[in-house]
Amino acid sequence: DAGVTQSPTHLIKTRGQHVTLRCSPISGHKSVSWYQQVLGQGPQFIFQYYEKEERGRGNFPDRFSARQFPNYSSELNVNALLLGDSALYLCASSLPGEETQYFGPGTRLLVL
Amino acid sequence: EDQVTQSPEALRLQEGESSSLNCSYTVSGLRGLFWYRQDPGKGPEFLFTLYSAGEEKEKERLKATLTKKESFLHITAPKPEDSANYLCAVPRSGGYNKLIFGAGTRLAVHP
Numbered sequence: 001d002a003g004v005t006q007s008p009t010h011l012i013k014t015r016g017q018h019v020t021l022r023c024s025p026i027s028g029h030k031s032v033s034w035y036q037q038v039l040g041q042g043p044q045f046i047f048q049y050y051e052k053e054e055r056g057r058g059n060f061p062d063r064f065s066a067r068q069f070p071n072y073s074s075e076l077n078v079n080a081l082l083l084g085d086s087a088l089y090l091c092a093s094s095l096p097g098e099e100t101q102y103f104g105p106g107t108r109l110l111v112l
Numbered sequence: 113e114d115q116v117t118q119s120p121e122a123l124r125l126q127e128g129e130s131s132s133l134n135c136s137y138t139v140s141g142l143r144g145l146f147w148y149r150q151d152p153g154k155g156p157e158f159l160f161t162l163y164s165a166g167e168e169k170e171k172e173r174l175k176a177t178l179t180k181k182e183s184f185l186h187i188t189a190p191k192p193e194d195s196a197n198y199l200c201a202v203p204r205s206g207g208y209n210k211l212i213f214g215a216g217t218r219l220a221v222h223p
Contacts, residue, residue, distance in 0.1 A: 004155075031209050042116075042199055042213030043156070056210045090155050092209075099144045099203050101211065103155035 002026070004093050004104035012110045013081050021076045021107045025093030031055075032074040033101060034066055035090040043090055049074055050096075078109075086111045114139045114204050118214035125190055125221050133185040133217045135200030145183050146211065147176050148199040156199055159185075190221045 005024045013019050025032050031050045035043035048056040049068035068074045072093075078085055088108050092101035115138045125131055137145065144163050148156035160169045162178040169176050173194060175186045185198055197218050201211040 006155075033209050033211075035211075035213075040215070042201070042215050043211070045204070045210045045212070048207075048209045050209070056207055058210070088153070092211075094209055099209065100146065100158065100161050101209060102158055103148070106153075106155045108153065 004091055004102055006089075006091050006104040006107050008107060009105065010108045010110075012112065014112050015081055015083060017081050018077065018079045019081060019109060021078075021089050021091075021109075023074045023076070023091030023093075023104060025072050025074075025091075026102055028095065029093035029102075030072050030096050031094045032068055032072065033092045033094075034074070034076050035092065035103075036060075037088040037090060037106070039087075046076070081111045083111050085109065114202070114212050116200055116202055116212050116214040118198075118200050118217050120217060121215065122218040123220070125187075125219065127191055127221055127223050128189045130186070130188045130190070132187070133198055133219070135183040135185070135214055136181060137183070137200075137202050139202050139212070140205040143203045145178055146201045147183070147185055148201065150197045150199055150216070152197075187219070190219075192221050192223055195219055195221045 033048040034046040037043040045058040047066040063079045088106045092103045094101045147159040150156045160176040197216040199216045201213045204210045
């Protein structure tokens with residue numbers, strides 16, 4: 001079975017630009033969560049979506065937004081990019097009612 | 113405040129030298145403690161979920177244990193391929209699918 005997939009794998013942007021990252025969950029998983037991982041730190045929770053609704057948001061500015069589609073895939077959008085947004089962005093999915101999350105390979109974003 | 117602290121930050125072992133990694137947590141109403149393995153530049157790979165104090169789970173050379181305040185990941189006779197960053201996480205209080213991670217323990221196993 002295919003795991004969580006994310007695209008693109010790598011991305012280079014300049015300050016002020018916007019970016020869209022994509023995630024497809026494991027088949028049958030309806031919950032998708034997004035995390036940001038800065039080098040040397042553990043992942044930090046950004047958003048959680050379930051059944052196309054936002055169910056939680058971490059301590060991130062309004063420049064960060066996300067949505068979930070009817071097929072349960074998800075997009076993370078970041079506007080007005082800052083140098084500090086450079087990180088590995090991770091998507092995770094889980095079965096309904098379960099806490100165990102399975103992560104994708106991540107998208108490495110570099111902001112210059 | 114919910115918190116996860118891992119120690120040591122980094123650990124260097126010789127092949128075959130057993131050791132343990134520590135994860136201390138503070139959260140109201142634990143709904144699971146998760147261990148992940150992360151290789152450089154990749155996403156975390158799920159290892160174990162522990163739900164209650166006294167629970168133990170094993171996979172190859174790894175064994176995870178849980179108490180009311182901390183979890184240990186025991187590595188028996190490690191091999192170089194066990195080198196990775198090991199992350200510990202718990203769900204946020206009152207949250208669902210919102211994990212709080214520790215900073216991880218970077219394990220290096222040398223031949």
